[in-house]
Amino acid sequence: MTFDYVVSGDDFSSAGTASQDIKKRLQQLGIPVQIVRRTAIAMFEAEINMVIHAHGGVAHVAIDEHKITIIMEDHGPGIPDIELAMQPGYSTASESARDMGWGAGMGLPNMKKNSDFMKIDSTVGVGTRVTMELNIT
């Protein structure tokens, strides 16, 4: 089954609602609690990144008996140096994002830590596509 969401870039207060919905659906499917939590964390971080860096985007989630695949795609500024962006503590978040509790530089490392596979495709000036997979079995 698949689920698609539009992540608004204008409304910070709604960031995370897609992750909340996915968490609820995974719980209903009886997915083990640890996998549900890791999925929620990985997707929530990606959603927040989209809002604070890329003016929103789209989220696509596919669930089958073996794995959960999350694809987050935006048309934001892109990531010039992915290796640097993956470094814990490194952040380019604005002061206003930090005031809201984000921008600790843990987003991408945390997404990688909580997923079994993560791939970032990014082109400066075009956008970013993050693919994450979590194994169920």
Add this chain to the structure above:
Amino acid sequence: MTAGKIAILLGAEIVCHDDLRDKEIMTACGSDMMSDVMAFYHDGGLLLTGLVNIQTVRTASLLDIDAVCFVRGKIPNTDMLALAQEAGIIIMQTALPMFPACGILYQSGVKGNIQAADK
């Protein structure tokens, strides 16, 4: 220790889910950065924070955190309380600053996760 006992120790008022004041809270974390909470704290229990916005409650909900205590006299708004109500999260508020609030709980036996971050 129960959430109700924690509220007494911190001089806090439970403003959401007072019906869950007997819930046992085994561990706690104090942070104003939700990114750090997401990265380092996955033990349920109590989150102490001075960050008052809807994302605080959403973070708690996604991490299965049982209770949130707002420190430094911060007051949650109605949207936050509605989300906490739906998610079954206890919300309390205290006038204490973060450090003494954490210290009082630690001294009283509520321990945090003392595992160092990955290098």
